[in-house]
Amino acid sequence: MTAKNNTIYFDHSSTTPCDQRVVDAMLPYFTTIYGNSSSRNHAYGWEAEDGVDTARAQVADLLGAQPKEIIFTSGATESNNIAIKGAARMYAKAPVGSDNRGHIITAIHEHKAVIDPCRRLEREGFEVTFLEPGADGIITAQMVKDAMREDTILVSIMWANNELGTINEVPCIGKACKEHGALFHTDATQWVGKMPTDVEADNIDLLSLSAHKMYGPKGIGALYVRRRRPRVRLEAIQDGGGHERGFRSGTLNVSSIVGLGAACAIAKQEMKAEGERLKALRDKLENDLMSRLEVVEVNGHREHRLPHLTNISFGFVEGESLMMGIKNIACSSGSACTSASLEPSYVLKALGVGDELAHSSLRLSLGRHSTEAEVDQAINDIAAAVEHLRAMSPLFDLWKEGVDISKIEWQSH
Amino acid sequence: MAYSDKVIEHFQQPQNVGSFGTSSDVKDRSDIGVGIVGAPECGDVMQLQIKVDDSGKIEDAKFKCFGCGSAIASSSLATEWIKGRTVDEALEIKNTEIVEELALPPVKIHCSVLAEDSIRTAINDWKEKNGHKVEDDHHHHH
Numbered sequence: 001m002t003a004k005n006n007t008i009y010f011d012h013s014s015t016t017p018c019d020q021r022v023v024d025a026m027l028p029y030f031t032t033i034y035g036n037s038s039s040r041n042h043a044y045g046w047e048a049e050d051g052v053d054t055a056r057a058q059v060a061d062l063l064g065a066q067p068k069e070i071i072f073t074s075g076a077t078e079s080n081n082i083a084i085k086g087a088a089r090m091y092a093k094a095p096v097g098s099d100n101r102g103h104i105i106t107a108i109h110e111h112k113a114v115i116d117p118c119r120r121l122e123r124e125g126f127e128v129t130f131l132e133p134g135a136d137g138i139i140t141a142q143m144v145k146d147a148m149r150e151d152t153i154l155v156s157i158m159w160a161n162n163e164l165g166t167i168n169e170v171p172c173i174g175k176a177c178k179e180h181g182a183l184f185h186t187d188a189t190q191w192v193g194k195m196p197t198d199v200e201a202d203n204i205d206l207l208s209l210s211a212h213k214m215y216g217p218k219g220i221g222a223l224y225v226r227r228r229r230p231r232v233r234l235e236a237i238q239d240g241g242g243h244e245r246g247f248r249s250g251t252l253n254v255s256s257i258v259g260l261g262a263a264c265a266i267a268k269q270e271m272k273a274e275g276e277r278l279k280a281l282r283d284k285l286e287n288d289l290m291s292r293l294e295v296v297e298v299n300g301h302r303e304h305r306l307p308h309l310t311n312i313s314f315g316f317v318e319g320e321s322l323m324m325g326i327k328n329i330a331c332s333s334g335s336a337c338t339s340a341s342l343e344p345s346y347v348l349k350a351l352g353v354g355d356e357l358a359h360s361s362l363r364l365s366l367g368r369h370s371t372e373a374e375v376d377q378a379i380n381d382i383a384a385a386v387e388h389l390r391a392m393s394p395l396f397d398l399w400k401e402g403v404d405i406s407k408i409e410w411q412s413h
Numbered sequence: 414m415a416y417s418d419k420v421i422e423h424f425q426q427p428q429n430v431g432s433f434g435t436s437s438d439v440k441d442r443s444d445i446g447v448g449i450v451g452a453p454e455c456g457d458v459m460q461l462q463i464k465v466d467d468s469g470k471i472e473d474a475k476f477k478c479f480g481c482g483s484a485i486a487s488s489s490l491a492t493e494w495i496k497g498r499t500v501d502e503a504l505e506i507k508n509t510e511i512v513e514e515l516a517l518p519p520v521k522i523h524c525s526v527l528a529e530d531s532i533r534t535a536i537n538d539w540k541e542k543n544g545h546k547v548e549d550d551h552h553h554h555h
Contacts, residue, residue: 316479317479318457318479318480318481318484319456320481320482321424321480321484321485324416324481325424335456335481344456354453354454355453355456356453356454359454359456391430392427392430392478392485394449394459394478394479395458395479397432397477401435405453410451410452410453410454411449411450411534
């Protein structure tokens with residue numbers, strides 16, 4: 001089963017196709033330039049190292065960083081783990097085995113790749129504050145400031161949320177951390193390559209990114225580690241040959257690193273125009289659906305969010321059945337039935353979105369190859385599916401009768 | 414997750430969608446039994462209405478469902494199966510039969526349980542309205 005012929009791909013926040021230009025840049029590194037970039041004594045190694053150096057410069061250029069500050073990893077999950085556990089263990093206030101080893105601030109609607117490392121640190125004697133966002137989904141600098149303690153060593157707040165696209169107050173949070181003397185890490189997986197980044201102006205000490213969210217290959221990512229003011233130190237998780245300044249041992253994945261570099265270079269050139277084009281399409285998608293259907297709500301802040309995605313709830317319709325009704329559109333839902341845990345989206349719950357609206361949500365994320373024709377098709381398909389399902393929804397009937405659904409005593413299991 | 418052909422069939426062309434009136438319309442009709450089970454915050458609500466004749470036979474059944482494809486298919490199938498049966502025969506329907514017929518995966522067994530519950534709740538409502546004894550033996554067949 002290859003190319004799902006008639007299926008529109010609106011799930012770019014999950015992953016993106018590899019750009020052909022990225023693939024072209026990578027190909028020689030499989031069969032021709034196959035040396036180990038750590039081999040210092042022959043041309044095969046030097047050529048591979050040149051490829052890695054170029055890529056490192058390309059990634060750094062996209063972030064406003066120095067090449068030496070870029071550590072290649074397997075992706076944002078690994079970058080988050082190295083940054084969060086590595087910083088906490090290095091800057092711990094007390095030795096292994098004791099309590100009160102230091103305070104960490106993060107948020108309840110972070111990606112699991114941030115939450116779970118923080119949970120592990122709790123078991124290792126660190127204390128973690130999980131901030132709750134406002135109803136708009138945003139973590140403000142004031143929320144972080146209010147949670148700061150004398151022993152706060154690390155703050156980890158994502159730049160843009162993966163389910164909502166909402167943008168947290170990163171430059172100001174970074175500034176607050178700097179003033180307080182805490183390190184600031186941001187999971188920028190959804191942000192980098194879509195929006196301009198400057199680790200200096202944005203006050204970032206540690207930043208995670210992933211290639212496959214920006215038209216690069218899967219299984220490769222990077223961690224930015226600040227080297228000056230302050231020079232950030234990390235306790236490595238993976239021991240070995242001391243690659244990547246000792247932060248991440250293991251032979252470098254040269255072909256994928258070259259791909260990540262190429263993806264960054266393309267993003268740097270194209271993201272502004274692409275963002276404007278996708279915002280127009282996204283706004284059309286949202287506005288048309290809202291004008292055609294009743295009880296449609298966009299989740300998260302309407303302005304402070306990424307341009308290419310919408311998280312939108314259709315009242316009285318369950319998300320998995322909605323996805324079944326739009327089988328020619330690949331997208332995601334916050335519905336419990338679409339998750340492994342059978343729980344509705346914890347991100348939407350964090351916003352105080354009612355559970356029934358969380359069950360009714362779709363995340364539609366557009367990308368480089370999305371067209372207006374696809375958006376028009378999606379509007380028609382979604383509207384038709386919502387109408388089909390509302391025709392059999394007892395909740396839609398109750399709403400039309402003017403019954404307040406939240407006041408009914410339901411016989412839940 | 415791939416759905417079975419039968420689930421897709423019921424989802425695309427659900428049988429017996431509708432109602433014999435709003436909840437207040439049918440509240441005092443002794444020939445109608447209503448079962449509403451599930452909860453919006455759990456992601457599924459099934460409403461089953463049955464129309465029962467004097468001999469206790471289910472003449473007609475209508476459903477509405479807020480839920481996933483398997484929940485919709487389970488309730489659609491339930492209406493097909495109970496039509497023409499007596500209420501006592503309809504009470505014999507087990508959720509496991511629905512699971513088998515629709516080839517539901519383990520994570521969707523919940524939907525079949527809900528369908529069985531909606532049948533029982535609707536029949537009990539009809540029985541109460543007509544002064545019949547209601548069995549309070551409420552057990553699930555997971």
